[in-house]
Amino acid sequence: MMNFVFVLMIAAGAAAFVISGDGAGALGAMTAGCAKAVELIFSLAGAYIFWMGIMKIAERAGLVKKLARSMEKPLSRLMPGAERAAGPVTLNLAANFFGLGNAATPFGVAAMRELSDGTGRATDNMAMFIALNASAVELLPTAVIAIRTACGSAAPYSVAIPTFIASIASAAAAVVSCRLLARVVR
Amino acid sequence: MRAAELAIPCGIAALMVYALFKKVNVYKAFIEGAKEALPELLGILPPLCAMMTGIEVMRASGLMEALCRALSPVTGALGMESELMPLIILRPFSGSAALGLLRETLETCGPDSPVGMAASIIVGSTETVFYTTAVYFGAVGVTKTRHAIPAALIAGAVGTAAGLLLAKLPWGG
Numbered sequence: 001m002m003n004f005v006f007v008l009m010i011a012a013g014a015a016a017f018v019i020s021g022d023g024a025g026a027l028g029a030m031t032a033g034c035a036k037a038v039e040l041i042f043s044l045a046g047a048y049i050f051w052m053g054i055m056k057i058a059e060r061a062g063l064v065k066k067l068a069r070s071m072e073k074p075l076s077r078l079m080p081g082a083e084r085a086a087g088p089v090t091l092n093l094a095a096n097f098f099g100l101g102n103a104a105t106p107f108g109v110a111a112m113r114e115l116s117d118g119t120g121r122a123t124d125n126m127a128m129f130i131a132l133n134a135s136a137v138e139l140l141p142t143a144v145i146a147i148r149t150a151c152g153s154a155a156p157y158s159v160a161i162p163t164f165i166a167s168i169a170s171a172a173a174a175v176v177s178c179r180l181l182a183r184v185v186r
Numbered sequence: 187m188r189a190a191e192l193a194i195p196c197g198i199a200a201l202m203v204y205a206l207f208k209k210v211n212v213y214k215a216f217i218e219g220a221k222e223a224l225p226e227l228l229g230i231l232p233p234l235c236a237m238m239t240g241i242e243v244m245r246a247s248g249l250m251e252a253l254c255r256a257l258s259p260v261t262g263a264l265g266m267e268s269e270l271m272p273l274i275i276l277r278p279f280s281g282s283a284a285l286g287l288l289r290e291t292l293e294t295c296g297p298d299s300p301v302g303m304a305a306s307i308i309v310g311s312t313e314t315v316f317y318t319t320a321v322y323f324g325a326v327g328v329t330k331t332r333h334a335i336p337a338a339l340i341a342g343a344v345g346t347a348a349g350l351l352l353a354k355l356p357w358g359g
Contacts, residue, residue: 002280005240005276005279005280005283006236006237006240009240009241009244010239010240010243012244012249013240013243013244013246013247013249014243014247016244016247016248016249016252017243017247020247020248025246025247026243026246026247028246029239029242029243029245029246029247030239030242030243032242032246033235033239033240033241033242033243034235034238034239036238036242036286036289037231037234037235037237037238037239037286038235040234040238040285040286040289041227041230041231041234048223048226048227049220049223049224052219052220052222052223052226053215053216053217053218053219053220053223054198054201054216054219055219056215056216056218056219056220056222057201057202057205057210057215057216057219058201058205059215059219060210060211060212060215061201061204061205061208062208063201101226102222102226108321108322109321109322109325112323112325112326112328113326116326120327120328120330121328121329121330121332122323122328122330122331122332122333122334126323126328126334127331127332127333127334127337128337129322130318130319130322130323130334130337131338131340131341132341133313133318133322133338134312134313134315134318134337134338134339134342135311135312135313135342135345136310136312136313140194141306141309141311143285143309144288144306144309144310147285147288147289147292147306148292148297148302148306150289151289151297151302152297153292153297153298153302154297154298155191155298155357156297157191157194158191158298158303158357159303159306159307159310159357160194161357162303162307162349162352162353162355162357163306163307163310163311163349164311165348165352166307166308166310166311166345166346166348166349166352167310167311167345169344169345169348170311170312170341170342170344170345170348171341172344173340173341173343173344174337174338174340174341177333177336177337177340177341178333178337181332181333181336181337182332182333184333185332185333185336186332
């Protein structure tokens with residue numbers, strides 16, 4: 001998929017350059033893109049490393065586990081009959097909540113294993129888990145904040161509250177659409 | 187609305203004291219978290235290079251602008267800025283493309299402008315749906331994904347719409 005997107009972007013852009021008769025501009029743009037990526041990584045690294053450090057403290061202080069435990073009851077309502085998966089599911093969502101993507105993925109895979117019925121067909125609970133993951137409910141959107149800081153925002157954190165509200169709306173939509181679609185899609 | 191600005195330093199201080207009280211080696215935990223950020227930053231650099239090369243070629247050639255202009259009747263009818271369209275389209279496919287386009291949007295429109303706020307909220311409240319589903323379903327060998335992807339995309343669309351609406355409110359930017 002990304003293969004196709006990448007080729008399309010470069011080829012279409014290059015064609016536009018050729019049509020406008022600016023071959024030198026094309027080469028300049030290509031290398032400038034890479035240079036911008038390197039610059040971006042450097043400029044957001046400080047804020048990103050800081051937040052990863054802070055979130056690790058939250059994990060060590062047991063906050064991820066605490067949050068996971070408090071989510072178990074409401075989640076068991078969303079995923080009936082998935083008691084064995086409750087642990088990894090809640091730990092995955094809690095780790096994601098603290099922006100600990102590295103920690104979240106293994107829990108996510110373990111959760112999918114517990115939710116699977118071994119038929120190669122997604123269960124209702126698997127779809128619910130995936131859809132909940134897609135709504136990206138997070139305490140702080142650290143990568144976005146890092147980029148806003150790098151771009152010279154006067155208030156890089158001003159997006160935290162609206163982002164959280166949008167994520168909650170998205171999670172609600174995930175639950176409703178999963179419930180409705182599960183009846184239709186076999 | 188300076189709530190977020192006040193809450194963050196208070197939250198960090200409270201977290202550190204709480205962690206100390208819980209007998210966590212706070213210093214060591216911070217170092218470990220910071221260390222884990224490094225391979226992540228390094229890992230995202232190559233795909234970011236690829237995506238930002240693509241974005242830069244499209245932008246500098248004038249293709250991006252032409253695309254936005256072509257899409258402007260659609261985006262105008264939806265009541266959104268056409269600059270956000272490439273970001274919204276690429277978001278479910280690639281996290282790197284989303285970060286690259288977010289930077290591009292913040293640079294050209296300003297991070298605290300309405301468009302910059304909308305782009306920030308949208309990237310923060312959505313996921314790379316196709317990537318996540320591929321990883322999770324691939325790990326357990328599920329090929330019939332049923333309604334998982336449509337439901338995840340609906341969740342993303344609602345998050346995006348909510349982001350567009352919320353960006354119009356004053357958040358103290």
